[in-house]
Amino acid sequence: MGGRDISQSIYNLKNVLVSHTGLLGRELEKIVAEKWIDDIKHAVDSENIEHSSIACNWLTAKENNKKAFDMFRKRSADGKYPSVGIALHSFAIGGGEIFPINLANCLWKTGVPVILISCGMQKEDPRIRSLVNPDVPCLSLDSYAQLSQVTNDYNIKVIHSHHAMIDLATARAIETGKMDAGLVITLHGMYEALDAPRRRMLVKSVSPYTDYFAYIADKNLEPFEEAGIQIDKRFTKIPNGLPSGGGMAVERQKLGIGADDFVLCLVSRAIWEKGWKEAVEAVRLANQWSTVAIHLILVGDGEAYDGLKNIKDSHIHCVGAQNNTRQYLMASDMGFLPSKYAGESFPLSLIDSFMCGKPVLASALGEIPEMVKTESGAAGYTFPLTEKGAVPVRKLARAIVRIAEDPKRYQRMCKVAQKVAERYDIQKVAEQYIGLYSEAAKQEKAKKRPNVKILISCHKPSVAIRSTVLQPIQVGAVFSEQKYADMLHDDEGDQISYLNKSYCELTAQYWAWKNLKADYYGFFHYRRYLSFSEKSYPEDRYGNVYEPFLLDNQHFTRQIMDRYGWTDQNIQHVMMKYDIVTVKRRVVGAEDGIRSKSVKAVQPYTVREQYAAAPYLKEEDLLRTLEIIKERSPEYYQDAMEYLNGRTAYYCNMFVCRADIFQEYCEWLFPILKEFCERTDMSQYNDQKLRTPGHIAERLWGVYFTRIRRNGRYKVKELQSVVFSHTEPEQKTTRKVLVSMMKLVHQITA
Template identity: 40%
Template sequence: MSPNVRDNDFGALDVPVTWKKPPLVSIIVPNYNHARYLKERLDSIYNQTYRHFEVILLDDCSTDGSVEVLKEYARKYPENTRLVANEHNSGKVFHQWNKGLELARGEFVWIAESDDYCDRNFLETVLQGLRHQSVMLSFARSVFMQEGKQIWSQEEYLADLPVVWNAPFIMSAHKLVSKAFAIKNVVPNVSSAVFRNIGTIPADIISQWEQMSLCGDWLFYLWLIKGGAVSYTNRVNNYYRIHPGSTSLKIQKTLDYYTETLQISCFVARNYAVDAAVFEVVKKNLIQHCLEKQCITVEEVEKAYSLDKIKESMADRQPNVLICTYAMMQGGGEVFPIYLANELKRQGIAVTFVDFRGERGEKEIRQKLDRNVPLLALPHVLQLRNVMTMLGADIIHTHHGTIDSAVANAIGNRSFPCKQVVTLHGMYEAVPEEELNKILKAVLPVCSCFVYIADKNLLPLKHVQSQIRLKKIGNGLPYLPLSPYSRASLGIEEDAFCLSLVSRGFLYKGWMEAVEAVKRANATIQRPVHLLLVGDGECYEALKQQDLPPFIHLMGRQGNVRNYFAMSDAGLLPSYFKGESFPLVVIESLMSGAPIIASDVGEIRNMITDADGGVAGALFELKDGKVPVDTLTDIIVRLATDSSLYGELKRRVAPVARKFEISCTARQYIDVYNKVWKNVEPTA
């Protein structure tokens, strides 16, 4: 692969997924008084060559017999059709969009407007672009139709933009907005587009959309694709019906068209790294439009489209952030970045999640990344510099020593516009000295700020602390809905004392010591003590070969581990891992309502201590670097038999857990990003 990839070849930088089975597409058909067009529209949907779809028919209180037509198709295709008819008109099209999105079960969404139609292979073709997980929206060529005849083409509509539309392409949102999408809505009709199911449209976008009569869909697309990519194909057609005297044509002759365009430009300025010259082009086009329509004066246009307001919006832009992970796999340094990326997106940051694919990914870990966060599966580390350029990256945030050095080498020197932030999760303390020296040789001259989560993370950097930027930020997680698993289904007595140990099944995570301690506890007291071991690895494989007692449960790798903590009396982490710093499973346990029994390593003591100095669990010290089984047994026995002591620890859990809300953690990282980006020294 060439080291230089063209702007419209972004797909070459993102490894596409292979679908084991066709993904479900939710087709939303919002209708209002389009009875005369419905059969052509619906036939073009139900006759698609791609068959794995559901159809959500929405009627907004039509008065022309539309409902009867929709009922006919709902009866004809009952296995994949739902009809929802409003008794009162909703007043705004986005209300119907959101209603459809609330009902949509598919991985992808196609809003097929009720008066348009398309080629039979439309879905099959457009979906190809969405195999790339960075692609948030994929759209096809539109043919503008009136009274059954073509009156305009996509190529004519977009002829003034510096993008070639006569061949399919995938382009990063950053590049497409800079070249075209900031100037004109390049998706002239929503029926031409299929996008990722991101849930309902957020309130802040809706509040802006409510003020618009024409440009709301343009705003939605710009929000949707931020940090990701867009796919286009000219190999199939969407037929966009233009009605003489339509509302949109009327609005283009009013001042609203110009003020709404200003709103769009301000949104672009706040959310995309575009050159100010782009807005000069927009203004020029608006003046030309005004002269052609002869509807309002040039002076009114210049007043309505204020470049000064756009300049103010540009000053509010936050940096574009790439969050990098070694692999989509279990581990604090892999899972925390996912939750951070989700929260950064929620707080309005343009974020892209980059998977370096260091190991084979795990499906349940991939599912933790929100659907509205673009995921780029990097084909080769040598393409990283291309990725940073095409995404307009301002900050690249890494969480693993191997990736730290790869990114540092890609940036090369601090003259490159992208700045590196490294979070130290404990790996630097655990790797051999020779490997550590290689990492530091690459990273130290480039990294703009090292974030550490535990004081011990600084030991490998003690000789250079005075020369680097440092900031301490603890890990955080989101609160998630809990559905505790049934004890009865696992053969666990309701009155048993139940422990959950969640980690990779390595010796240094204390699996074997935990098993021995629970065996001794059961031999000491009458109350049954059960241990759930959640995870896989060498200890899991070894224990599978043993004849284990019924109170030891090997659960293997699982998805939502909090449901195990929620059914347990306590979490357990008897780790003697040298790199243990700020373990996420401690937070998972606390956020599930379970106190934690853990070795007193890294930041665990500080993590579980409340404002009054009380702890939401029980700690023990390592002995000669290993877990003292007798001590661990005594703790388990005490908590299992002393309800007063256990109750005291349990009461501290909720207040301590609130310290780790991911929203607060993300705000601290955003502050670091901005200071690094603007070359302001972060406060330690």
């Protein structure tokens, strides 16, 4: 899904929610914001393209594509500068597009290996595309989701993003391990222009994976402060910049403007928020009061141009979009920007004016007052908006007249403007960004992905999620006449498969301990998995997320893996943040096994009471285990008493933990179980009671994890348990019906 598709999806969602639910205000905004964030993340997560499908032919010269990319690779190999991918929304009008184009041109001239990447989120404007130096290698993508593929194919070390959706897409690619690159984001004012829920979600999603934020106006920091993000050394104030020099002026006579007339020039996207209507009104009013003829040149394309292009006024000149806007600024006396746009930060059109030696007249938004201000005076005049955010047209008209009728004041402004232009020379700005790129490339954000192995215990033929990380293992294989295909087997190597009838899934843990090499070890069951999703799903009365089926179907598997975060990259990413993850603890209750014994029907129960009341379990076995712990590991006895007398439990022996922790746990657990079996006469136990060591181990994991939490040495997280009702390879119901039922469950629990 591309940027335009997501925008349409959001528009449709708003209409549906308003018309069918009546949701309004903050509640509606929050739902729409979540949809926007999720759609972008999903687009990145589901992208899996081949490089050959990317159009790499966006160079103006006929056959210099290969030459440009060969030079990029040569510079990258030299290693003087890190390779950089400058990602922009599209080749369309806007400061977030024009600035990165000029920056890329300057970086290339400096010797930096840079690729200019258009994410195709808007139809290309040939005039903007023509601003790119023909020698700069360019790529045009179908979607920002393809950025990770481009980054990997060209071994790009740093992505420099200039649009909020690209920021989020790049951060998501880094988060999920699809991209191993540094991330530099320039804040052009889009964040603060978003609604509050979308703004907060965006900031919190992007911030953890960004090496540096370059902000151009102090107000760009407000969304981060609002979200509680610390403004630290990652945030650097860098101005916008443009190439120096003004060029030739268009002839005033061709526009019907006299040599002695005073001319204002407004260059911007032709949207009403940029003040086009107010500019016309102010100039008309100024002409009524002024002794000097005042003209207005409007340069740009869009709805405001369409609304004004046929205006009948000899003082107003709508020239539309132009390849060379500076020729009109050179023909003018002042740059003009009476903007009321909420996202206004550091307008490039004002820098263009300074580069032409012209002062500016602009609304006091964003960084504009600071752009104009110097120690030796002002390079123009700024005015505040009204309390309601409107342009004060009459006051603006008076300001125009005062400047037009005071040549000495105007000349002083011109001299200051020439000095101000030096601040915004693109070469100086580029040098600051080169410093950020070098630092970002040094960051070890993309540290080696850990080798995570999660074994899924299967005692019978079952459908299971299979990947490099998730690997089914047949337990009790020594007793089986059939070895299940595509599974590990617990009767190979150093093993205790023969103890499976009493140790249950612990034979898989023992096998992993003795035979498997990994950075992280984890254990699921054939019907139970831990959810690695960022989302929290509704739970049944047993504290589980219910799924009716697990099907041996590629489409189904992909969908279920995306829903619960079971991709290898996501699991690895989560484990890079934590030392241990385990099942979410829950309050012990009657549904956990207390049914018929002499415990009063009062909730909640202690873990010990629950064990004592459970069918087929004997409290004396649990007490015997406590005695063994007291003898063998007295340092654990306090934790054991605390856990067993507590009212919350960790069920099912499901966890993923670091290798050293797993080693320590196994060295503690298995000797205790061995001692228990040696001291306990289980010759009269039926099949259910023979599983006592497995049940005890379930409580011992709770004891061990309680100690881990109490010590506070490790980063831990509790995850939801997902339970599949049916995992049989051959379902009686047709797959079509099962998939339909699964979709219905997901709709209900979404």
